[in-house]
Amino acid sequence: MEKVIPLNLGFTKIYLLRTDSGYIQFDTGSKHNVKKYLRFLDDYNILPEEIKLIIINHAHFDHTGALKTIQKLTNAQVLVHENDEEFLVKGISAEAQPLTFLAKVLISTVPKSWTIYEPVEPDIVIQDEYSLYDFGLKAKVIHTPGHTLGTVAVVTEEGDAIIGCSAHGFPIRLRSGFPRVAMDEESVWKSWERIIGEGAEMIYISHGKPFRAERIKKKLRKRQSKIEKQTKK
Numbered sequence: 056m057e058k059v060i061p062l063n064l065g066f067t068k069i070y071l072l073r074t075d076s077g078y079i080q081f082d083t084g085s086k087h088n089v090k091k092y093l094r095f096l097d098d099y100n101i102l103p104e105e106i107k108l109i110i111i112n113h114a115h116f117d118h119t120g121a122l123k124t125i126q127k128l129t130n131a132q133v134l135v136h137e138n139d140e141e142f143l144v145k146g147i148s149a150e151a152q153p154l155t156f157l158a159k160v161l162i163s164t165v166p167k168s169w170t171i172y173e174p175v176e177p178d179i180v181i182q183d184e185y186s187l188y189d190f191g192l193k194a195k196v197i198h199t200p201g202h203t204l205g206t207v208a209v210v211t212e213e214g215d216a217i218i219g220c221s222a223h224g225f226p227i228r229l230r231s232g233f234p235r236v237a238m239d240e241e242s243v244w245k246s247w248e249r250i251i252g253e254g255a256e257m258i259y260i261s262h263g264k265p266f267r268a269e270r271i272k273k274k275l276r277k278r279q280s281k282i283e284k285q286t287k288k
């Protein structure tokens with residue numbers, strides 16, 4: 056059985072990571088996704104209490120909306136980066152900055168009522184990185200700001216990297232790549248470098264299909280040579 060289990064909730068994909076002592080969940084989906092989520096648990100024969108930890112990729116409602124409900128159901132601890140903590144505690148979505156026209160249109164269609172959710176007090180608030188060994192997974196959570204300032208990724212020692220919205224497959228594109236929504240583009244590049252530096256081989260994202268890390272490496276190389284050319288001029 057695979058270690059990384061994607062649960063496709065519709066617009067957002069969340070993940071379950073199988074550990075020696077249960078599961079670690081990556082994101083929760085929006086508040087409208089709970090029924091679908093429960094059906095998935097049922098299909099996979101996973102009991103809610105087997106989920107020991109919920110890692111929040113970042114505090115946008117499509118990743119956190121169902122958090123309170125799922126926290127109650129599973130009794131899992133909740134982990135978030137300190138930069139996105141306040142949004143969880145307030146039950147609101149962090150600011151979203153579209154980088155393309157289509158992303159802007161998409162964001163503008165979201166009703167305000169969707170973006171608020173039941174507040175949650177996190178149990179674990181991280182800064183630079185956090186080991187998941189105590190949760191039975193040879194992996195760590197690393198800070199990968201850019202999409203929001205508190206976005207994180209999980210990278211396992213086997214090379215699976217669950218990076219959430221540090222890459223996007225939307226809106227309408229053939230191949231996932233640079234996020235279409237980001238507070239800080241420069242930070243996204245740096246975070247990509249870090250994800251690769253941690254040994255990522257397979258990349259799993261929240262909106263789009265998984266892809267090989269080579270795609271990110273290529274983009275990083277291209278950018279590097281562009282920068283080098285510019286500095287030579």
Ligand SMILES: [Zn+2]
Pocket residue numbers: 113115202220236
């Ligand atoms: Zn987001």
Ligand SMILES: [Zn+2]
Pocket residue numbers: 067115117118220261262
């Ligand atoms: Zn998202």
